Amino acid sequence: MIRSVRSLVLALAALLILAGCGTTAPADQGVRVALQFPPRAGYAFDADDGGLLTKLGVAEPLVGLDPQGSAVPGLATSWAREGDGRTWRFVLREGVVFHDGARLDSGAVVTALTSVLSRPTPPRSIADLGMRVEADGPGAVRVSTDAPDPVLPLRLSSGTTSVLSPAAYAAASSSGGQPSPQDTGTGPLRMTEIRGTQGATLLRHDGYWGPRAASSQVTVDYVTEPQTRELALRSGDVGFAEGLPETSRASLQADPDVTFSEYPSARTVLLQLNGSAAPFDDVRVRRAVTAALDRTALADQVLGGSAAPAADLFGPAVPYGMTTPPPDGDVPAAQALLAEAGYGPANPLRVRLWTFPNRPELPVLASAIAAQLEPAGIAVDITVGDYAAQEPELLAGRYDMFINSRSYLSDFPDPAGVLDSDYTCDGSYNIDRFCDPAFDATVAGLGALSDPAQRAEVFRAAAATLTANAVNVPLVHPQNTAAQRGVTGFTPDPLDLRPVLPTLAPTD
The missing domain is CATH 3.40.190.10 (Periplasmic binding protein-like II)
Structure with a gap:
């Protein structure tokens, strides 16, 4: 019944x-x-909604991606690095028509990229680069950065750098709002109605x-x-x-x-811990949570094998991720760490755990995590709510634990952007509130590395640092699902x- x-x-x-x-x-x-x-903010590019417009097939950036995540022609047919490596020249595709009938040229690209760069919080893919764009005749643009950027073409594959018709930016300027994608994109599908x-x-x-x-x-x-x-x-x-x-x-x-499809993703479900406030400003408590959790059981039993247990941030979907399984749960070790931190029967630890329902595995994991932490002496109060309402509290550090699902190739297929936004001291999405100047220097050093093997070594070292500091707990790498x-x-x-x-x- x-x-x-x-x-x-x-x-x-x-x-x-x-x-x-x-x-x-x-x-x-x-x-x-x-x-x-x-959409998070009316399809605003600086709120990551440009990525959604790319997924819909409405808007397009200069650079496309093949199935392996390599750069291929998009609105630009070719690109080349010039001079001291701080400038790239992009040749635009001829014959591109916006949905409103305007034609793509260098002026349209300059208008679009300048608009998103001038936002108070530019997208992660192009933030903090000192990026500038200028026309080079009607059919090409030059994009410059303060320091050489070896992956700039990949950055410009991000949907948040998509190009709309100049009319969209003119209307936004006169109204003080955001450029609208309605009838202004270049993609194979034209957005005619927004609800x-x-x-x-x-x-x-x-x-x-x-x-x-x-x-x-x-x-x-x-x-x-x-x-x-x-x-x-x-x-x-x-x-x-x-x-x-x-x-x-x-x-x-x-x-x-x-027709049901299940396929791997470059995504990690994380138990994020607020390292800026008690109790998780104490690394012993963070390590206790890590020790108490049996991530293999979460993947195989709780999620029925639809995910792989996570031993680090990246995992087996990419060549620089861990392929070995994480250690089994160890409740006695967790209890000992909590006792060192001053928690036990005389001073029990109760924490709040938040998550959101859009990804169906997250509420299921919340209940299982609460059950695994209880024997270690951690009582958990679960709240499943709207992510948009939770995000301001998360970014302000007013939470305890949060189960999040994060694409580590968010925006473009190189994890440098996520390492910078999520884990550097001034990162725009540093929910864990982690701050380590040495880690920041490691991430900043990626700007000088163009060799994929060298970049992979930095990614491995960064993931190892996050694990050693128990910044958060990578739980599982989920499978994506879709059906027709x-x-x-x-x-x-x-x-x-x-x-x-x-x-x-x-x-x-």
């Missing part, structure tokens, strides 16, 4: 969400999709310079609740859904009407940086 009531509630929730976005599009009008993460955080309507851009979008229309619904995404897929209200519940994995795989029903064309992207929607098409 409880399960029947729960199913009815989920069904009603799915109907309400989808009804708010209009009726389901018929097959001749394309496909409907349920995505798990809505806030509820969804968007995308139509095929017939003037696209590359392969045409497979569907004439893609209707996007942002559905943050994983069970509701699943129910919408099973009912046929959407033809594609991502981030499906772990508990439904087996039944989706067995459904003959569903009545839709074909999905290509998994472990990097989660490339367009997903343009290849989707109805099977009818």
Whole structure:
């Protein structure tokens, strides 16, 4: 009876969400999709929403990525480093037409990049570089940085550096707002309607310079609740859904009407610890938490083998990550460390653990972590809430523990950006509040390294430093999931940086 009531509630929730976005599009009008993460700030590039626009196939940067994460031509067809290595020249693709009919030229690129660079908090991919951009005739631009940057083309593959029509920036300047992607991108899909955080309507851009979008229309619904995404897929209200519940994995795989995809990701689920306040400003307490957790059990038993246990930040998806499993949980060692820090029966330790539901494995892990910490003497109060409401508190250091899912190739396929933003003293996303000048110097040294093998050695050393200091606890490296029903064309992207929607098409 409880399960029947729960199913009815989920069904009603799915109907309400989808009804708010209009009726389901018929097959001749394309496909409907349920995505798990809505725009954070009205598709603002400095809030990482440019990456979402790239995923949608609406906006494009100068540089594209192949499936391995190597730089390939995008809005620029070639690039070369000049002089002392601080300047790169990008030759623009001819014949590119914005969705509003304007044509791509160097002036449009200068306007776009200057706009995002002038934001109070520029995107991580290009922040703190002293980046400048200038036209070199109508068909090329020069991009300069204060110091030589060996991975600048990869930085300019970030969706947060995508180029919109000049009209978008003119309208934003006059209104004091953000440039709108509606009818102003260059991608294979044109955003014709924006429904806030509820969804968007995308139509095929017939003037696209590359392969045409497979569907004439893609209707996007942002559905943050994983069970509701699943129910919408099973009912046929959407033809594609991502981030499906772990508990439904087996039944989706067995459904003959569903094509289920499970694939690795360059992502780590982390138990982040607030190192700026008690109790986690004491490294002994952080190490006690690390010792108490059995990460292999979390991956194999709690998540049913849909993730690999994490021994370091990076893991086996990249050549510089740890491939050996983490140590088993050791409750006596955890109890001894807590006793050294002054915690025990006479002074019990109770902490708050926050997470969010968009990624369905996170609330499940929260309950399991609380259960594993209890024998060590740590009582845990769990809150599952909206990430947007939690983030300001996290960044201000007003939390205890937080389960986060983090792509370590966030923005572009090189982890230097995440090491800088997440772990340096002035990092913009330093939730753990870690600060070590020696670590900062190591990360800063990446600016002088162009050899991939040398960069990999620095990445290994950085991960080892984070582990030695128990800055946080890497828990698991999850598998991504997606499913299609009545839709074909999905290509998994472990990097989660490339367009997903343009290849989707109805099977009818």
